Amino acid sequence: MFYRFFHKKPLPNPTSESAKQQLPRTISLTQLTLVGVGSTLGTGIFFAMAETVPIAGPAVIISFLLAAITGGLTALCYAEVSSALPVSGASYTFTYITMGEGAAVLVAACLLLEWGIAGAAVAVGWSTYLNQLIEMVTGSAIPEMWRTPPLLSDVEGLEFGGTGVVNLPAIAVVWLCTLLLLRGSQESARLNAWLTITKVSILLLFVAMSLTVFRIEHFAPFMPFGISGVSAAAAIIFFSFVGLDSVVNASEEAINPQKNIPRAICTALLIVTTVYVLVAVSGLGVQTYDQFVGVGGALPAILMRATESPATAIMLATGAVISIFSVTFLTLFGQARIYFAMARDGLLPKCLARTDPKTHCPKAGTLLAGLAITPLAGFFPSHVLWAMVSLGTLMVFIAVAISLILLRQRKHTPPEFRVPLYPATPIISIAACIYLIANLSGTVFTLFLLWLSLALLFYAAFGQRGAHKLAQHQGSMAT
Template sequence: MVDQQTPVGANAPTRSGGAPALRERLTRRKPVEKLVAETQGAEGAGLRRHMGFWQLAMIGIGATLGTGIFVVLGEAVPVAGPAVVLAFVLAGVTALFSALAYAEMAGMIPASGSAYSYSYATMGEFMAWVCGWCLMLTYGVSVAAVGVGWGQYINELLHLTTGLSMPAAMLAGPLEGGLINVPAAIVVLLSMFALLVGVRESSRVNAVMVAIKIAILVMFVAIAVTAVQDGNFAPFMPMGMAGVSAAGATLFFSYIGFDSASTASEEAKNPQRDLPRAIMFSMILVTALYCLVAFTAVGALNWADFADGETSLAGILTAVTGTTVWAVIFAAGAVLALASVVLVVLYSQTRILYAMSRDGLIPKAFSTLDAKGTPRANTIITSVLIALLAALIPLGPLADATAIGTLFAFALVNVAVLVLRRSRPDLKRAFRMPGAPVTPVLGVLSCAYLMFSMALSVWVAFLAWLAVGLVIYFSYSMRRSALEHEDTVEVRS
């Protein structure tokens, strides 16, 4: 198979009327050079470049360090027992393979479309659409899930400080017997207003909140480690490896977000240099914190006490110290920490949609910029829809649906590395994935392993989402693609 620049209407097979045949439409690709040229654009014509290494790293950390450790840990321990530490390692290794792949691709293709753009350059428009559609699920549902977790910590902080709790109907949607999750919707809308003010200002707020969340997790480890007991680690793997795998699939949600830095590619001053460094730095820091927190949490509190699935880190601090003071500090920090995740992941979602809109696959409103270079309509539409999702759907299904969509997109990024290593070895790579082609193959296999560890109901929801995406692609996106009227596109011959 050879890549060629082929005139669509000339040498490529066509249908009646001169339109390209279905196979050519599905496999047409955007050359890497074209993707890079689009990100550079005319001065003032696109997103504004103002982010350096630290801003990009804060985006990666801000999006990753959140609900997975603050909320989902309590749901994973009853499944894996003390071996939840291994579950974090399993999920972390899977994410690490993909982080290495992202680092290589981001250094070559600094486009805000992230995995979607990488797929467009390597596997063609159809797979790019599938990847983008999965990323819509990943980022959109992730924001909603974090919003639900934020509401839980708001309620815990209220209870710790006043002894009162919010009405159950305001903390749960109809599927949980409530009316609407008010806090979850509020935090999404607050993040929307922050993004509308400007990305530069939002990145500064995020940096402060990231510093706070790192500080409170370090505080948790320092306190909880004093109560660690050997007996709490026995039996270490009560549910066997099946429990570890299932918990690992759920906890993979904890690592979603390190790739958010790649969605800021078009707003980075030096993306080829800074993006790979930011992705790897955020991944290493987050993984170290997760392992420390998980170890001290199950060491300080017997895993059987997590059976209700609702045990929080703040609750562990109260049990360890016998006072609520530290729990109040932790809960207050968690409120700010989770708000930063909502802010960054919502930002990432709008940038994915911006790239897809620029390519014509979704309406142009999503790539229209205001005078400050902000995709205003995109931000408002996306935020309102996600606020409704957060208000109505419970956390558990949201986390699982997010994880399976992310695993699929991550697998495609590993495939993209393999494709470009073979088809374009001449491309300059600011970072090279070590151990290729073995490591990207392991990345694909580890993603597949966690995907097949998920429940049938999650697969049904995922396949239903893909089916809706296929209907939209064939009825709208394929015909409106910017490549539909290009003089030349990259095809396989």
């Protein structure tokens, strides 16, 4: 049934037919770094505080650092592997080369889970902040039936019974981002750069304003729910770092990727972690941990409490709308590149591997990404999906660390960047990911296994036959 499951893709050959389908290299180091910052910064800090401070208390700062350390260990592994293999598809391609086609399909399923569900959930969050901003400015809200989904969620799962019909703003932002991405990678990178700079500036302004009323007594008791609360919060917070692999997804479009990919990953991680910790510390200095429940944990509400000025809350809500827009933008960017790489390998229809002759954008893949996210954004609530995003991302990170170990064993040409303290770094990275996975719920694992089963069925029915036909075609061309 799975006759190609362990078939490995050869190391990149610049003279091969697939190499001729490469995307043009137009993204600079600065733009690449801002892709990493833009796709990571904003997702967690605008959503995670209300979810994690009530279960970890002020020790949520440690939770952020634990998640950052796990992300940092994996970032080092990403840096070396992507420096050695600067091609589109990121961890999917790395796994294909080192572990085989079947494992690569499972990793691709995790990536699509990460980018697809994250993109939808972020779009739903964008809708919430947009409504909050409109209400602050005009006093009127978007009608509830057009901004809330028909499905309700709790820790047990999903059920019908919501007051809404469809979340129109969430769908609108998905397609606005999709249309902008169709303009091409260079234009997309420039837009993301401006959005990211604006986002960082607004968050730093939040920190500065919050520190004017900072009270150290809000940090006592520091760990009211013990180490279990810190661990549970870290597992949830981990989705705040899912955007780092967007840098690797742009490998094939990066200028001088062997040097710039590692630099961009490490710089983006440092910037994101610094801003996250600053915002968390300053927010906790404004109010006690039990005031972070629900709307009280939103950054505009915290700033309103700190400054007692509606104008500052409006400013931050505006920043949230900009920030979350850029994250949705980049989740679609990453998803389209995964489709492109899989189609180029014959695992998806070949139309997804074609690029527009004018914009050099994988047009069909970008449109498919928008179509895939639309129903999730329009009809599902966001918070039940974040744990699925974390699990998918952690599994991808484990695959990258294993790929690094296997690539070293193949004695591939030494890359520009090499992981320090090898093999301890990838081994510790795997252990840290497993530790965070252990803190997720059983329901999440059930849904995750169902998704992987569907991916394997698709691979057995279509994917491996397409890959086999492509291999035969390339073999005949070579002879």
